[in-house]
Amino acid sequence: MQHTDITIVGAGSAGLTLALLLAPLDLSITLIEQGPEPELTEPDFQxxxxLNLASQRLLQQLHVWPGLSAHAAAYQHMSVWQADSFGRIDFSAAEQQLPALGWICDNEQIRQQLYQQVKGCHNVRCLFNSCIKKLTQSEREVVLQLSNDDLIFSRLLVAADGANSFIREQQKxxxxxxxxxxxxxxxxxxxxEAHQATARQVFWPDGPLALLPLADPQRVSIVWSVPPERAEQLLALSPEAFAQAVTAASQSVLGQLQLCSERRRIPLRMRYATEWVQQRIVLVADAAHSIHPLAGQGMNLGLMDVAALAELIANQLEAGQSIDQPQMLQQYQRWRKSEAQSLILAMEAFKRGFSGGLPLPKFLRAVGMNALNKQPALKQKMMALALGNAGDLPKRVQLSASAASEFAAPSA
Ligand SMILES: Cc1cc2nc3c(=O)[nH]c(=O)nc-3n(C[C@H](O)[C@H](O)[C@H](O)COP(=O)(O)OP(=O)(O)OC[C@H]3O[C@@H](n4cnc5c(N)ncnc54)[C@H](O)[C@@H]3O)c2cc1C
Structure with a gap:
C-alpha cells in the first residue's frame, strides 16, 4: 500500500512532461505506465x-532539449498548396524573424529524453509494465489497484493515457x-532532391500529404491522410509502386522518392471529452482530445495542457491551498477546453475546406490562399498562433513581453 500526492497514468510525452514539471514542487508523484521503461536508442523516425516554438521552450526549460535537438530537424520554410489549382501559401522563418518555424522530432526520442530527466527526480516513482486492475474514488482519495494487487492512494489522479484512455473509459x-x-x-x-529544411503539405481533394524534413537533407517523413479504402490500396502496393504513388502525389517536388521504412496506418478520429474533471481525476492531452494531424498540433496542445495544470498546481501550493481544490480543477478545464475547441474547429474547417474537387469552391480556395499569401500581417498572426507565440499560453512558455511586441510588428 502506498500514499502519493499525484498519480499520473501514462508515460507518453504528456505524462512524462507533467512528472518533470511537478518534480520541483513539494509533492510525491507516482507515474504508472503499462509499457516498458524507455531506453536510449538511435532514432528510427518511424x-x-x-514541435512548435512553445513546446521547444518548454522542453528547453526542462533540460530535455539539448538531448533531443541532436536528432531534431529544424524547418525554416513551410509550403502549402492545392494539388489541382493555383492556390499556394508559403511561410518562412526569416519573414517571421524567427530562427525556425519548428522542429521535426522522433516521438520515441521525445519520450526517451524526457525519461532521462524524470529518472533523476527523487520524488517521482516510476512503475513500468504496470497495469491497473481497479479504480475507485472516494471523497478523500483515488485508489488504484494494480495487477500485482498493490494499492496506490492518491489525492489527485491525472490521466495521460492517450487517445483510448482507460481511465476516461472506466469512469465513463x-x-x-x-x-x-x-x-x-x-x-x-x-x-x-534536398528538402531544403521545408515542411510541405499538398492538399488533394481526398486528403493532404505532408512531407516533413528530417535531419538528413534527403529524407522526409510522410503523413498521407486518405480515405480508408485508398489507404488499403496504397498499403497493398509494392515498395517501389508505393514510392511512385507518393512521388506522383507530391507532384515530384523533391524528385523521385524511395521508401526506406515500413509503412504504418493509423485511423484518424476526433475525440473530445466533454468533461475533463471528475472529482479527483483530471484528463490531459490525447486522453482529453485527439485531432486530425494535418496541422501537426496534437502533441503541442497536450504539452500546453500539462504546463497549464502544473502552473495551477504550483499556484495552489504557493497560496497554501490544496492541490485537489475543485475550483482550481475547474479553472484548468475551462482554460484548456477552450484552446482544444478552437483547434478542433480549425481542423474541421481545414479538412472540409480543402476536400472535394468541385470547380467553384476549388477556385475560391485558391483565390483565398493566394490573397492570404500576400498579407504579411495576417500571415504573421496565423503563424504566431500555430507556433505557440500567441494565445492563452501557460506563463512559463510565453514569449517575454519585449519579444512578443517585436513579434507582433510585421515586416513590410
Ligand atoms: C499520424 C499522426 C501524426 C501526428 N503528428 C503530429 C505533429 O506533427 N505534431 C504534433 O504536435 N502532434 C502530432 N500528432 C499527435 C501526437 O502524436 C499525439 O497528440 C501525442 O503523441 C499524444 O501524447 P500523449 O502523451 O497524450 O499520449 P500517448 O503518446 O498515446 O501516450 C500514452 C501513454 O499511456 C500509456 N497507457 C495507455 N493506457 C494505459 C494504462 N491503462 N495504464 C498505464 N499506461 C497506459 C501508453 O502505453 C502510452 O505510453 C500526430 C498524430 C498522428 C496520429
Whole structure:
C-alpha cells in the first residue's frame, strides 16, 4: 500500500512532461505506465511530430532539449498548396524573424529524453509494465489497484493515457467523437532532391500529404491522410509502386522518392471529452482530445495542457491551498477546453475546406490562399498562433513581453 500526492497514468510525452514539471514542487508523484521503461536508442523516425516554438521552450526549460535537438530537424520554410489549382501559401522563418518555424522530432526520442530527466527526480516513482486492475474514488482519495494487487492512494489522479484512455473509459467520462474518414499512412522516404529544411503539405481533394524534413537533407517523413479504402490500396502496393504513388502525389517536388521504412496506418478520429474533471481525476492531452494531424498540433496542445495544470498546481501550493481544490480543477478545464475547441474547429474547417474537387469552391480556395499569401500581417498572426507565440499560453512558455511586441510588428 502506498500514499502519493499525484498519480499520473501514462508515460507518453504528456505524462512524462507533467512528472518533470511537478518534480520541483513539494509533492510525491507516482507515474504508472503499462509499457516498458524507455531506453536510449538511435532514432528510427518511424513516428515523428512537428514541435512548435512553445513546446521547444518548454522542453528547453526542462533540460530535455539539448538531448533531443541532436536528432531534431529544424524547418525554416513551410509550403502549402492545392494539388489541382493555383492556390499556394508559403511561410518562412526569416519573414517571421524567427530562427525556425519548428522542429521535426522522433516521438520515441521525445519520450526517451524526457525519461532521462524524470529518472533523476527523487520524488517521482516510476512503475513500468504496470497495469491497473481497479479504480475507485472516494471523497478523500483515488485508489488504484494494480495487477500485482498493490494499492496506490492518491489525492489527485491525472490521466495521460492517450487517445483510448482507460481511465476516461472506466469512469465513463463523456466523449464526443467522430471518424475523420481518413487513415494516415506514415513512412520515411529518401528523395532525389534536398528538402531544403521545408515542411510541405499538398492538399488533394481526398486528403493532404505532408512531407516533413528530417535531419538528413534527403529524407522526409510522410503523413498521407486518405480515405480508408485508398489507404488499403496504397498499403497493398509494392515498395517501389508505393514510392511512385507518393512521388506522383507530391507532384515530384523533391524528385523521385524511395521508401526506406515500413509503412504504418493509423485511423484518424476526433475525440473530445466533454468533461475533463471528475472529482479527483483530471484528463490531459490525447486522453482529453485527439485531432486530425494535418496541422501537426496534437502533441503541442497536450504539452500546453500539462504546463497549464502544473502552473495551477504550483499556484495552489504557493497560496497554501490544496492541490485537489475543485475550483482550481475547474479553472484548468475551462482554460484548456477552450484552446482544444478552437483547434478542433480549425481542423474541421481545414479538412472540409480543402476536400472535394468541385470547380467553384476549388477556385475560391485558391483565390483565398493566394490573397492570404500576400498579407504579411495576417500571415504573421496565423503563424504566431500555430507556433505557440500567441494565445492563452501557460506563463512559463510565453514569449517575454519585449519579444512578443517585436513579434507582433510585421515586416513590410
Ligand atoms: C499520424 C499522426 C501524426 C501526428 N503528428 C503530429 C505533429 O506533427 N505534431 C504534433 O504536435 N502532434 C502530432 N500528432 C499527435 C501526437 O502524436 C499525439 O497528440 C501525442 O503523441 C499524444 O501524447 P500523449 O502523451 O497524450 O499520449 P500517448 O503518446 O498515446 O501516450 C500514452 C501513454 O499511456 C500509456 N497507457 C495507455 N493506457 C494505459 C494504462 N491503462 N495504464 C498505464 N499506461 C497506459 C501508453 O502505453 C502510452 O505510453 C500526430 C498524430 C498522428 C496520429
Amino acid at each position: 513516428r515523428v511530430s512537428a 467520462m463523456p466523449l464526443l467523437h467522430w471518424d475523420y474518414q481518413h487513415h494516415a499512412i506514415v513512412a520515411t522516404l529518401a528523395c532525389d
